[in-house]
Amino acid sequence: MTIARRALLATPLAGPAFAQGWPSGSIRLIVPFAPGGTTDLVARMVATPLAERLGVAIAVENRAGAGATVGSLRAAQAAPDGLTLVMSNIASHGIGPTLYPNIRYDAVRDFTHVALLISNPSVFVANPRSGIANLADLVAQHRARPQGLDMASSGAGSSNHMLIVRLGQTLGKEINHVPFRGAGPAMTAVIAGQVPLMSDSLPSAASHIRQGSVRAIAMSSEARHPAFPDVPTMREQGFDVVSTTWFGLSGPAGMPAQVVERLARETRVILETPDIRARFAELGGTPGAMTPAEYTEFVRREVALWAPLVRASGATPD
Amino acid sequence: MRINHRDVVAGLFLVLLATIGLFLNMDHNLGTARRMGPGYMPWMVFLLQAGLGALVIFVSFGKRGERVEVVKPEGIDIVRIVSVLMFATAAGTLYLTQYGGVRADKVVTFTIMAGAIAAGAIALWIRSPETDGTMAAWTQGEFVAFVAAMVAGVLAWYFIRGAGGYFSQGYNAVGIGMLVGFLVLAIPPGWRYLGLICACMCIFGLFLEKLGFYLALIGTILLACLAERDHIRKPLGVLGLTAFLLVLCWFVFIRELDIRVNLWPT
Amino acid sequence: MELLLTNLAHGFGVALSLQNISFALLGALIGTAIGVLPGIGPVATISLLLPITFGLPATTAIIMLAGIFYGAQYGGSTTAILLNLPGEVSSVVTTLEGYKMARNGRAGAALATAAIGSFFAGSVATVLVAASGPLLTQVALSFGPADYFSLMLLGLIIASVLAQGSVIKAIGMVVFGVALGLVGTDVQTGQQRFTFGIPELSDGIGFVPVAMGMFGIAEIILNLERPEARSVLTTKVGSLFLTREEFKRATPAVLRGTLVGSFLGILPGGGASLAAFGSYMMERKISKGRHLFGTGAIEGVAGPEAANNAAAQTSFIPLLTLGIPSNAVMALMVGALIIQGIQPGPRMVEAQPDLFWGLIASMWVGNLMLLVINLPLIGMWVALLKVPYKYLYPSILVFCSIGVYSLNNNVFDVYMTVLFAVFGYMCSKLKLEAAPLLIGFVLGPMMEEHLRRAMLLSRGDWGVFIQRPISATLLGIGAVALLAMALPNLRKGKEKAMAE
Structure with missing residues (x-):
């Protein structure tokens, strides 16, 4: 043992913690x-x-x-x-x-x-089977559906959530925000296809993007991110936001x-x-x-x- | 008339808790089915619970084999009901306005409602001829101790929390209130074990941060041992037990697990 | 199949090194000790032990942590059986029949059943993880929020059969448990619900104070009130091992429990917590000894214990195949892997075959170690029951008090335990049972979360619960179960009425 x-x-501890100790x-x-x-x-x-x-x-x-x-x-x-x-x-x-x-x-x-x-930065990711490969696809699908698209986030109040709200406002049609208790459960739902899209912070999404279990469609950085040069920025795709x-x-x-x-x-x-x-x-x-x-x-x-x-x-x- | 008494009380108990819940839930926004507010789920759950409680009461009237007289309030019952009612109103108002952040106008309705149901339940309860366990048929002493414990506990808490120093810190006043209540409750034999065992955990809570780990253990063990007549006859065994537990707890919790507590009085 | 065997052989080659075995043994030992102590759970232990694993090779580190995890689970059942003290959700079910068995002088048999059943279930689930992990992940992923809600609802319905008495009262307790679970901050809007402004309640009532108060402490008070029951507890200890007949009854229960547990374990988001009582319900309805339930039926220990352990193994599947931890223990495992520079995920099988197959083999080794440690210990545990109750109860009280306090280093939890002890005592007098309440308490918050998400996704359409095939099936089973419970009662009632 x-x-x-x-x-x-x-x-050993006797008494409350003192700064010295x-x-x-x-x-x-x-x-x-x-x-x-x-x-x-x-x-x-x-x-x-x-x-x-x-x-x-x-x-x-x-x-x-x-x-x-x-x-x-x-x-x-x-x-x-x-x-x-x-x-x-x-x-x-x-x-x-x-x-x-x-x-x-x-x-x-x-x-x-x-x-x-x-x-x-944040990144928008999509389930590979959702047929969404870029922001244009997202917009097209969102407009085509009477009830719009669902989009997951790690929780209300994250900048990822704000991006979803902003995107909806830009498009003039609200995107259905689905908050989770954190990016882990939200990512599971996206991989499973329960929710087609997610707005996530890049670090938690990085390994899943690399593994191909989800597809990155837009990055919220100013310019293309050195770690993911293939992923276009939101700005490039006509959604003028940096976050x-x-x-x-x-x-x-x-x-x-x-x-x-x-x-x-x-x-x-x-x-x-x-x-x-x-x-x-x-x-x-x-x-x-x-x-x-x-x-x-x-x-x-x-x-x-x-x-x-x-x-x-x-x-x-x- | 034949009813299963215990089930009536159990059903009332469920309905009472649900009513309190529904009442408190009035502060929460229900929202819509699509965007459920914080009150939606509690609202569904408490409604369901109230329904089930009512069902329990309903079914109890069909049960066979347990013959029970129809409850007819007599003088003593009315005294009991009124005292419980008054107590519930006073304590509820006191607590909720002091601590609860619940609006005062709601408090009155709430306590009257809760008190009335509680009084009804207890009135049924104490008339039950079933004799298994203490709660089924309360003796006069048990009832007096029950009410006295509540009153003493609340009074102790109310007056001591302003005393300053140790008494005003954290949950110490609550702990003292509970301790006093449980000790009073422990006076009649029927409540003895419930009162003593709960009281000795309160002692632990009260002693630990002020008097340290070892004294808290000693206090808890000694009080716990009061619950067993054998121990009072043979105090040597208690001594041995205390020493053994002190060493064991030191070894497990301090030496091996290093939990963060004060060991000695501060 | 051949490939699987080669891989497993490779895995055993890794796991069976002297170093790995000794760390598996150490992990299982520490885990068991931790599990026996009330209030101190595996998460805290593994967090604190994490630093010593840095110096170890990745495989060894994970093997040891896994050992602690299994050990703690088994340790929890020990106190549940001996003292009616459930340390965690899964052992609530074990208290029902296990503690009764102990009171009948069959504590040894109950403990042995738990150990052997767990070992068997662990072995089967290990092979399952190795053979069809990725496939099972797909099954898990096909569960949407609506399906989870229906699964939990089914769980709550079957929780009411945990009760020995009236089903309606049990459902009432389940529902009240759900309500208790809702106390705290609303996870969606951040509003405080039913907290009375008490800061300690803002993230909910703790499981341990409720479980310990309603089971452990209330049981002490009730035992003290019944001196005759106490003497039974301490004089009859009986033979340590299973009789031939007990063995015969336990075997099919273990098989069924393994099946149920393996399936529920793969569902991230609460599946594993359903395993034990899903199995209990099944045994109670279909086993040969179903008429003995409530008096200490061995099936009621064997099935849930097996299910519990099988679920513990298969809960690794989402982690190994998706790289997403489904609970806090799994997150610690990921933490340990990341420290070693390994990112768990589908590529782990190719990138780190040693680790992957070593881990799978070590699951089995960990289970074997548990058996090795615990079978000889049974004698010692049972001897604990020979200690006169007058010495035992102050000890339990002291251990509970310290354990509860150490959860948050806050006396608030001690007072909460006292209140739930009183509540548990009252419930027991009113024949309102605590086990269904606890299950509702655990599942309630999860249920609310899934319900709200399902309704958000369906845009407020309740039809989603019957449109999705999985959800509809689960709800159907629930309805049948409810009917099956209600019908015999109705019939009985009628017969009695006729007789009169």
């Missing part, structure tokens, strides 16, 4: 989406080297629901001892605060934002400064390792490089930026 014991962290036990990293999405992938990729550098285990915990706001709320309510962290993201910390009428946290005030981890999704590391408000600083330092080192850079590139994401202050400011700006857009779009959580 020695290995087990070492692994199960025989770090941090981390005094295993860390819980809340992923506010179901397993199998970008947030989940990135969390696990970063958690592993982070755990090694900090010398404690990091348990990734999926708490999905309501466009990532359930898990984020849980983190906001946790003790700010640096032992509970959350993957902050555009859904829960950018769009959600405006989209959800009864949200119970403030995306800036109730969190300590530590680092931006990854930013990446970026982001994921970061945050904790509850009031985390000790030393803890934040240490976390930010370690995270930055990890994001600069060639291994992580190579993996992020493969997934189509750009590693973040922001200080805690910069990231906090970034979140603040995102909330302000999205508020009028969300209201104007008339999007609703359901």
Whole structure:
């Protein structure tokens, strides 16, 4: 049982965690989406080297629901001892605060934002049997059907959801948005053909596009993405939108400064390792490089930026 | 008239819970069948539950073999019903306005409704001639302890939560309220085990974060042992058990699993 | 077929190295220990153990994690049988007949049945995964939201036969369980439902406080109230192994359970949680010992345990063929694979044959290890029942309290457990049964999600549930089951009326 014991962290603990002794036990990293999405992938990729550098285990915990706001709320309510962290993201910390009428946290005030981890474009993917290979096909099918097309997303409030709403508005006919608890279950539904289309963050879709289980039809990046040069951008196909999704590391408000600083330092080192850079590139994401202050400011700006857009779009959580 | 008493109470119980649910669900938007709101599923579920509860009551009237007198409220019953009703209204109003975020005008309707149904159920219950278990036929002492426990618990919670310090933190006031309630409940023999076992888990919750892991264990074990007459006669066994469990819990939870708790008083 | 055998042989070549076997053994041991402790589940354990697997080769790491997963599942059944403490959803069913068997002095036989049944089911399901994984994936993918909803609804209908008494009361409890499951934040709109402003309730009532309160703690109170029942519990232990007759009855139950479990396990999104009680229902209706249900029928342990383990194996199928984890344990497996630089998916078979076939072989090895560990341990577990109840119950209480607290490091869960203990006690006095409630509690939220999605896709047309063939079939079965349950009661009622 020695290995087990070492692994199960025989770090003695007497009294609450102090910044000096941090981390005094295993860390819980809340992923506010179901397993199998970008947030989940990135969390696990970063958690592993982070755990090694900090010398404690990091348990990734999926708490999905309501466009990532359930898990984020849980983190906001946790003790700010640096032992509970959350993957902050555009859904829960950018769009959600405006989209959800009864949200119970403030995306800036109730969190300590530590680092931006990854930013990446979104991609529209289609089931290969759906007969949709590009945006023109999508538009044609959408117009041809009296009830329009269905399109899945990882949850209401993601930038992927906003893209669906925007596309519908551009076409003058609403696309039926089908939210899931995360990109994993949504992707399963698309592969199965239950829903023909999905708007997804590139990293979670990347491996499925490569495997050919789904077909990429449009990318939301400015120019063609280096990892997927064959996939045309939305702009190229006449849908004039550029959109970026982001994921970061945050904790509850009031985390000790030393803890934040240490976390930010370690995270930055990890994001600069060639291994992580190579993996992020493969997934189509750009590693973040922001200080805690910069990231906090970034979140603040995102909330302000999205508020009028969300209201104007008339999007609703359901 | 022949009815299966326990089924009537069970049915009323289901209907009562469903009614409370339907009532609380009024705050939620039903939405449409296409875009179901947060209230849609609860609405369907509680309606179904109320229907099933009614069916349970209905079927119970056809059951054979259990002869039961028709309930005729007597003096003592009316006293009981009124006291339960008053208590339910007071406690419900207190709780919901303090904590619930439920609008005050709804609270009154809600508590009266809940109280009336609860009172009806209990009135039926206490008249039952079935004698298996304590709940089927309450003695006077059991009834008094039941009401006293509720009142004492709520009062303890209400007054202690403003006391500041430890008492105002987290769920400590709730825990104390529950502890007091369960200890009062444990006085008559019929409620003894229910009261004591629940009380000792409350002790665990109250002690753990303040007094630490070991004292919480000791408190829980000692109180739990009160439930067994053998232990009172032979305190040495209790001592041995306590020592053994302390070592075992230390080994399993602290040494091997390293759960995050305070070990000693803070 | 020949190719399969070659591949499996290759897999065993990988899995049977000394290192892999010892890690499989270690994993199964830790898993069993974890499973026995209330409140501490496999997800937490595997997360915490993840770091030590970094240094290991990928195959070894996965083998060990899989060992923990199986071990924890088996460990959960042990407490369910011995102490009426279900640690997870699947073992709720095991408490029904398993705990009764223990009270009849057949704890040893129940534990042995669980171990052997699990092993057999695991072996069959392993071959199934190897032989027809991709094919089964297609079956799983043909289930749409409407079909899942109907499957869950069927699940709830058959859950009511879990009850020993009145079916209507059981359905009432199922429905109330569904309602309890809806407490918390609405997954679509983010609205708080029935939370009374309590932050701890915002992501729902926990399964462990409900299960532990209504089963474990309520059972302690009831046992203390019946001193005569306690002495039965501790004096009769009986022979440890199965009698010839028990063996004969358990065998077909295991076979049927394996079948049911293998099928339900491949459905991502809740299939596996239906496995155990799907099998229980089947045994209760068609096994030879059906008249013994409610008094400790061995079929009621053998079938569900087999189904449960078969489902645990086949739930790997979506992960291995699509690369999409269907639950938290599977996500951890993916995490472990990604760390090793392996992306699970259809190409894994070609790209990493060692890992793929090694994993499949190790599933079997993991099951074998469980059998090896648990058969000798049965004696020890049964000896636990010889401990006088006056010493046993404070120990259970203490372990439950610590376990519940450690779920979230929050005393709130302890108080929740107390409330559900009182609720469970009342229900037991009113002969309202807890098992159907728990099944409804688990399936309710999933059901709501599938229902809303199905209706969104059908644009509000309820007809979708009868237009889709799978859904229509499932609903049909449900209707027949309901009728079958209602008819004998009606007939009985009439006969009695005639007699009078």
